[in-house]
Amino acid sequence: MYTTICINVPPKERKTKEQIAAAAAASGRSKKKKWGKGKNKEKLNHAVFIDKSLQSKILEVQNMKVITPSTISDKYKVNLSVARAVIKYLAEKNLIKEVCIQSHCQKLYTKVA
Template sequence: MLRSVLFQPPKDAKGKGKDSGKSKKDKDPANKSGGKAKKKKWSKGKVRDKLNNLVLFDKATYEKLNKEVPNYKLITPAVVSERLKIRGSLARAALQELLSKGMIKLVSKHRSQVIYTRNTKGPEEEGAPDIGQ
């Protein structure tokens, strides 16, 4: 008699425990397997195209530098490098040359940023198109 008091009867397998488990799985599709959560997949990141900029001027690029760059409103080594597809060091040297010729005008000089603009006046600039273009 002592034995029957200590042991409880087994729980009903059809009871609400199994139904609530099904409804929980139906609500959350991530827990279908009931095991571990899926491992995070890391993104590969964005791939940039490698720039193939010129190290030295060819004839066409040098003519383009002398013809177009003095007409830009804002002239920086970064702008010239991007538009003419040349290295930044080459762009800095080219802008120094244009400045010495008087084709462009210095606006601001700092050790990390140099800003130039077009030269609106000056007899050195021959055959330059009007600003309205």
């Protein structure tokens, strides 16, 4: 029932020490994996101070429906600290009013009706 199949396999070639050394030298060293740097965001060049031309533009903020530090920072290209200072100034002058008092992180303001 069972059949046996015999296959003659040729003997394995024996390499000499010189051949092994030559093969190792030819292959070279395996290179180290280079880790990717990831995605680099482009550095934003926002203003840190408010000059005269920017001051007149920023006073238009009081006409916006939704006022947050991020919207001012994006629209007028100023730092968030400057945007918060502008909002604080406009709120003290009663030109804008605070809407959301719940959140302590992101303040939300709107124009005075």
